[in-house]
Amino acid sequence: MLKFSCNHGGGIDMRNTHRRLLDILSTTTVLAFMATPSLAQEAVWDGSDDEWYNPFAWIGTVPDASTPVIIGSGRVYIPFSGAEAAGVTLSGTGILDLDSDSSADGFGFVDVIGDGSGDVPELNFLDVSSAGSATIKASGAGNDSFDDARISFSQQSTAANATVTLSNGGRLTFRDDSTAASASLTSDASMIRFENNASAGLAHIISTGTSVVEFVDSATADGATIDVRDRGAAGPNLLQFRDTASAGSATINVSGVGQSTYADATATFFNDSSAGTATINLSNHAQAVFRADSTAASARLVSDDSLIGFQNNANAGSAHITNNAGSLVIFVHNATADGATFVNNLGGVIDVSLRSTQLGGNGTRVAIGSLSGAGDVYLGSAGVTLGALNQNDTISGTINDGYSVVARDSIGLGAFPSPTGGSLEKVGTGTLTLTGNNTYTGGTVISDGTLQLGDGGTSGSIAGDVQNDGALAFNRSNDVALGGVISGAGAIRQIGAGRTELTGDSSAFSGSTAIEAGTLAVNGLLGGTLDVGSGGRLQGTGTVGTTTVSGTIAPGNSIGTLTVNGDITFEAGSVYDVEVDAAGQTDLIHALGAATINGGTVNVAAGTGTYGTSTRYTILTADAGRSGTFAGATTDLAFLDPLLGYDAQNAYLNFVRNGTSFGSIGQTSNEAEVGRGVESTGEGNTLYDATLNSTVDQARSTFGVLSGEIHASVVSGLLDDSRFVRDAINNRLRAAFETPQITSLPVLGFVEEKNSRTIDQPAPAAYNGIWASSYGSWGSIDGDGNAAKMKRSTGGFVAGVDGLVTDDWRLGVLAGYSHSSFKVDGRSSSASVDSYHLGVYGGTQWGQLSFRSGLAYSWNEIDSDRHIVSDAFGGTVNGDYRAGTTQVFGELAYAMKAGDLAFEPFANLAYVNVHTNGFSEQGGAAALSIDGQSNDLTFSTFGMRASTDFLISDVKASARGMIGWRHAYGDVTPGLSQAFAGGDVFSIAGVPVARDAAVLEAGLDFAVTPSATVGVSYQGQLAADARDHSVKAQLNVKF
Structure with missing residues (x-):
């Protein structure tokens, strides 16, 4: 049996052993195992040693690329690369350490599985080791301390391109300059931690559920992409940077699930941590919170329906923060944003009220480098300092004293009184434009640059006092008032086209005021100097400082006095607008110093009333003396001229009659x-x-309105309406002689009627008859640029009796009545006329040639009303007078027939005279006396009549029409001579009668019985400047 020397806590130190020896031993061991058949397919660590490469520490088989490895206890150490396994499962107290340049590339997968019993399996990458491209998982049993299963990288090790998944209480730690490199890291209800200079590299980190991702002790997110997603589980999903950690240049996406508070998913920076140059995107009720001396540095933050908070000495650095709809930015206690740029869009809120003393804050202002957008700003009793970045910003939202309930709730505050007294300070050289109607009450301080109210539109205002050591500009197109006190030594500029009113006591202001455009109305006190530019206007009843006028000055808001606490100078081209009234009141400029007049014009606006030439108006008084004169004076009065006069301290105004005739x-x-x-x-x-x-x-x-032209225009109406009597006579004579295209004229009776007639033959020529006809029309005559348009309407009837006096001639008499209305809206005048008609007529027929003629006279009773609108002589003027209309006419016509169609060309000539009796109106100074006068015209009409009969379901019908041209000879514009009481006679013309007009007629009649017809007809007279219409339905019965 071979013997091995061991060290390093029982593990084999292969760094001091020849690799060839290891290969021999491994081969021998494998051969030995192969000599004895085995059912085991897994390599199980027995814990007898601590080095992966010891073949005797494995149970079942020695690991290779096809072998699953199970480590349930003991510590396994891989000192260098080369270890292989189909997969590695760590459980219980099993620990796997990869050291030196070793790598997990040889493992198909690594699973670190904790059971929540207190035994914690671990996978550790040490001393520049690498996870390679391995797939690694760590899962637990749901330990709240995220410590059921551990994975760690330390000593400059790297996650390389690995895929690491944590779930249910797993923990992944990077420390000691280690890096996540380009790995993919996913955490669900687990923890990923970077510490001690560790880096997230370019990794993609996904955190869901109640996971925590944290960077501590100078760790950095580097260039990673971090997605913090809340799944709606209990508790928030946290991303934390603390203890000098940095977000580097990472892209951080934090998304909640839209719950009622901004706590679904949170990115937190505290204890001197920094957001670096990261891009942080918040959405759906997520939040990013900076605390305890942390900074947003140069990051770019975009918040959609989310919260960004700064508190406890945190600052926004030089970050660029976009606050979109539904989003909230809050500042608590000593947080600030001196160098940051905020874009607060519509629906967004920036709330500094939590610095209010009522809420435990210090009540001081929050400094924000740049703020713009349409969102609102809540100040509470604190304040905000804007403009340190020297940029030009526009705030179109509202700045007010309120607070956000959501902001209050977000830090656990209970109910409290609504704070007041919020203030704004403008710093920096740029221009801050406010286009919202702001309501904060703690006042405004302009330390530098320009605070502009409005941007040429109709909104932009502040309330309260203004300490102005920069520039305060008003740029609105409508009226706006500032009631607070303006102090300081800065500048006030009126640059908008609208009117700005100052009503406060700003006598302590020592700066300068320039009116460059629009109007500045000073109805309070304003110190300093004032310059009225050529495009500006100064008015009001207040007090201003030393004033130079190159534009317009207009004391009062109607008639009033403007006081100058100093000197006043009128430059050439200036305008002094003076209002005066007939009672002797006038505008006045009262200078407590001297008045220097280098020219300019006095423009006098006179109220209604009677001005005496002896009345003198004092328009300028200078306590320290006057020098110079105005270049002249003008007025809007037509017949009076203003005359200027001077003495040592005053300028005066009188009126004199000029040479303009009325x-x-x-x-x-x-x-x-x-x-x-x-x-x-x-x-x-x-x-x-x-x-x-x-x-x-x-x-x-x-x-x-004084002209009384209604009377002359009534003459036009009477001349024109005379045709209705002529037309009735013509229709009767054509009916009596059975002429084609007759009107369905009612025939009341015949003598010895022997046979019935058709529609176009209502009266046999051989008998006498009684007849009647009605008429009515409406229309208007346009004005001619002299007389105004007249609208008219009329209605009446004519009845007659006639008979044959020879075989060829028929003679008759007629009588009738009509009522007419005339209205001239442009002169507030109207008249009504009752007319009584009497006449004779006669006609004959020689074959197809017909002759018809008549003579008639009308008695016209006229009532008129004129409504005069005037303070001096207003009221209603009435007239009651008579006029007579005489007319005579004749007509020749020739009847022709072509099949069922009958034609009749005709020529008609009529002379009409209207004589108006003299009369006097009643009703005051505007009443007229009108002389009796005659106006006459001759009318010719040439045209064609036509008719035809046809059947409709056995009912006999007749269609008829007429077209003609009517021409008027003579003076078509009637005139009358009239005079006012005590005055000369003058002539007035009415609306002209149409010189040329088309006359039209169309009708349709039905014989419903042998003795009864029904019909409908239209008659019209149309001219370029006049029109008249008539529509008539009728029932005619013969008996």
Whole structure:
């Protein structure tokens, strides 16, 4: 039997034995075993030795690449590479140590299985050994201390490309400069630990369930990828860095399962640990917490619906942190973020309220290097210092005094009063833009750079006082107010197009204010100097410091006084907007120092009322004296000019009558005529005085409502509507002579009727008859740029009796009534007309040629209303007057037939005269006296009528139509002469009657019985600037 010398605790020290001898022994041993048949396929360590290569320490067989190995007790030592096995199972108290350059590459797998009994199997890689590409598993029975089964790497050993899986209480440890290299490490309810300068290398680490992955004692995650995934098991899934450990440049993904608190999966840094340059992604209610002097260093953190916390002297370093919707960043106690960049997006919250003294914090500000985004910031009674990175940032969320309930709950705090008094400090040279409407109440400090409220939009504000030693800029397009006190020696800039109002006592402010655009309204006290740029406007009733005006200054918010606690200088091109009223009140600038006027314009806005030329307005007073004059003065009054005057301390304003006549500002002939009429009433007349003190636009509007053009436009309506009586006569005569295309005219009776007639033959020419016809229409006449548009409607009836006086001639008389309405909305005027008609008519027929004619007169009773809107002479003016319409007409027509179709070309000529009686309106100064006057027109109409009969289910029907061209001769624009009380006569024109118009008619009649017809018809008159429509349904019965 061969004998071996042993050392190293009973193991064989093969480092001092020739390898060839080992080979001989191994071969001999194998041959010996082969000489005796055996059923065992496994190599079981018997614990009698401690070296893998001792063939006598194995039971069953000596391990080779095809042999499963079981080590249930004892310690097995592999001093160098070459060991092989189909797989190795460690259990009980079995321990396998790989040393020197040994490797697990020769093992198909290694399973480390603990049973929770207290016996712990171990797999240890020592002294630059390697796991190679082995598949390694460690599983336990669920020990909470993660110590059922152990795997460790130490003394610069490496996990190489191994696949390591831990479950149910297993533990994997890297220490003493060892590395996970490029291994794949998966842990479920187990622990992976890196310590004493160990590195995760480029490994991929997956941690699920209640696992813990921790880096301690200067260990680093290096360039690894670490996925921390919570499976919803009891307890959190933790990733920890502590005791100067670092996340290196790792990519860390921490994902929870969306439970109610941010504790599903947690990455924690404490005790001087660092996030290095890692990328840390948080999602679904995960959290990353920095404590106890740890730092986020230069890491990039992205949080989605998760929490990032800094507390107990931790800091965010120079990290870049993106806080997305549903996410929360909290600062507790002395945590800070001087060099960090935070992007706080919509739905994200940054909460520093846990530094509030009510919560045990020190109440001081949290320093954040850069903060931007649409998320909210909660201050509690603490504060935040922003801008140390000298960047330009925009915060569109809200900064307020509140706190996050989730943040409070996350550190186990109970209920407490809502804190107040949060504050903001702006540092650094950059610009911080706030576009949210912020409500924190502890005030604002601008130590450096610019704090800008708004970014050209309609939001961006703060509340409370401002200590301004940098620059405070207002950049909004609408109105905003700041009621707090502004102090310090910085700058105030109004740069937005909107209006900023300052109402606080900022007299202690010693800096400068510049109004570059928009309006600054000072209704409180503002110290320092003030410069109104060429695009800016200063107004208000407060007090400002020494002021230079290159733009616009406007004391008051209507009429008021602006006090200058110092000197005031008006530069060339400046504008002084002055408001005055007829009672003698005026805007005033009161300078407690001197006033220097180097030019500029005084622009006077006069309120309504009557201005006396003897009234003097004081618009500028300088206690220390005035020098210089304005270049001139303007006003919006049309007929008065402002006149400036001066003495040693004051500037004055008077009004004088200019040379502009009232009528000259009229843009239409009606406006000019009314202006001339008003001016003729003279000073002291209500209309004159009111117009004298009006602007151009006011005067033109006044002339429009004073014009009384409704009366002239009613004449247009009467001239146009005269056709309805003519049309009724024509229809009757065509019906009486059985002319084609007759209207279904009601015939009330005949004498000695001998036979019935068709639809288009309602009255035999051989008999006398009584007839009646109704009519109605609606329409409008457009304005012509002088008179305004008129809408109209009318309805009425005509009845007549006629008979044959010879074999060829029929004569008759008629009477009728109609009611018409006229409305001119542009002049707030309306009129209604009741008309009574009387006339005679006659006609004859020579073969196919017909002649029809008539003469009629209408008595028109007119009631009018004009509604005048004016402070001086407003009210309603009424008119009640008469007008007569005389008309005569004649028509020639020729009847033709082509089969069932009958034609009748025609020519019609009519003369119409409307005479309006003189009358006077009632209702105050705007009432007019109108002279009696006649307006007449001649109308010609040329056209064609046509009709045809046809059957519909044995019912006889008749279709008819007409088209024609109507032309008006003469002055189609009626006019009337009128005057105001005490004034000259002037002429006003109404809307014009259409010069040329198309006349249309279409109808359909049905003979429902031999003596009754029903029908429907449309009549229209269409012109470029006028239109009229009529639709009529009728039942005609012959008896």
